[in-house]
Amino acid sequence: DAGVIQSPRHEVTEMGQEVTLRCKPISGHDYLFWYRQTMMRGLELLIYFNNNVPIDDSGMPEDRFSAKMPNASFSTLKIQPSEPRDSAVYFCASSLSLLADYNEQFFGPGTRLTVL
Amino acid sequence: QKEVEQNSGPLSVPEGAIASLNCTYSDRGSQSFFWYRQYSGKSPELIMSIYSNGDKEDGRFTAQLNKASQYVSLLIRDSQPSDSATYLCARHNAGNMLTFGGGTRLMVKP
Numbered sequence: 001d002a003g004v005i006q007s008p009r010h011e012v013t014e015m016g017q018e019v020t021l022r023c024k025p026i027s028g029h030d031y032l033f034w035y036r037q038t039m040m041r042g043l044e045l046l047i048y049f050n051n052n053v054p055i056d057d058s059g060m061p062e063d064r065f066s067a068k069m070p071n072a073s074f075s076t077l078k079i080q081p082s083e084p085r086d087s088a089v090y091f092c093a094s095s096l097s098l099l100a101d102y103n104e105q106f107f108g109p110g111t112r113l114t115v116l
Numbered sequence: 117q118k119e120v121e122q123n124s125g126p127l128s129v130p131e132g133a134i135a136s137l138n139c140t141y142s143d144r145g146s147q148s149f150f151w152y153r154q155y156s157g158k159s160p161e162l163i164m165s166i167y168s169n170g171d172k173e174d175g176r177f178t179a180q181l182n183k184a185s186q187y188v189s190l191l192i193r194d195s196q197p198s199d200s201a202t203y204l205c206a207r208h209n210a211g212n213m214l215t216f217g218g219g220t221r222l223m224v225k226p
Contacts, residue, residue, distance in 0.1 A: 031212050042218040043160070043204065056213065091159055095212060103212055107159035 004108030006092050012114045018080040021111045024073055025094030033105060034067055034077050035091040043091070049075065050097065082115045089113070119143060120207050120217035128223045135192040137220050139205030142186070148208035149181060149188045154219065155201045164190060195224045 005024040013019055025032050033048040047057040052069045060067070064083070069075040079086055089112050093105040121140050129135045139149070148167045152160040166172045166179040166188065178191040192199055205217040 033213075043216040045213060045215070048213060050212075097212065104162050105212075105214065107161070110159055 004092055004094055004106055006090075006108040006111050008111060009109060010112045010114075012116065013082055014116050015083055016081045017115075018078065019082045019086075019113060019115075021077040021079075021090050021092075021113070023075045023077070023092030023108060025075070025092070026106055027073070028096065029094035029106075030072070030097050031095040031103070031105075032069060032075050033093040033095075034075070035093065035107075036088045037091060037110075038088045046077070079113075082113075084115045087113055087115050118217070119215050120205055122203075122205055122217035122220045124218055125221040126223050127220055128225060129195050131195060131197060131224055131226050133195050133224075135195045135199065135222055135224065137190040137192075137203050137205075137222065139188045139190075139217050140186055141188070141207050143207070144183075144186065146183075146186075146207045149179075150206040150208065150214065151177075151179060151188075151190045152204040152206060152216075153201045154204060160204055192222075195222075197224050197226050200224045 007022045030051050034046040035043050037043045046059045047067045048055055049069045065079055067077045089110045091110045092108045095103040095105045119142050151164040153163050154160045164177055164179040166181045169181055169183050172179045176193045180189045200223050202219040202221045204219045206214040
């Protein structure tokens with residue numbers, strides 16, 4: 001398996017522009033997570049989906065952020081309009097939902113976003 | 117108080133020594149904990165999980181959990197330069213969610 005795939009790997013944009021980050025989870029995984037990582041705040045969960053349905057979006061910082069999962073193999077995280085404080089590495093992760101206390105989350109390579 | 121706290125480091129140890137990484141948490145109801153390793157510029161990867169009080173060993177790694185004192189630790193024996201990375205402690209929440217600490221940067225010097 002190719003693992004979790006994210007695109008683009010790097011994005012540089014100007015303040016006010018719309019940014020769309022993309023994620024393809026591991027085939028067969030039915031949990032998908034979006035994280036943001038910065039030096040100041042560490043790794044934060046933004047939103048997660050189970051079977052394509054958003055379950056918890058309490059980590060989404062504000063209305064400028066939105067996420068969708070139209071099918072089991074694709075998710076997007078959109079920022080509109082973008083601001084310099086959105087600069088961070090955005091990770092997507094996926095996991096199975098087996099009958100276990102916890103199922104390992106596998107992380108994608110991340111998208112490094114720079115908003116000028 | 118953050119839910120999961122770690123000393124940011126860097127923690128510097130000589131090659132072959134034992135590296136000890138610590139993590140404290142605030143929620144007494146927390147049951148399961150995980151250690152992720154993150155190399156610079158890379159994504160986190162799971163290296164250890166621990167669910168009950170005591171020690172759990174896996175090769176050169178030992179995870180320790182003390183629920184009464186609310187701390188988790190990771191010991192790395194015979195540290196190698198390839199162990200140099202940031203180590204993230206995470207607490208399991210409901211619904212397969214994780215809350216991460218800020219991470220401790222480990223440097224193993226040859």
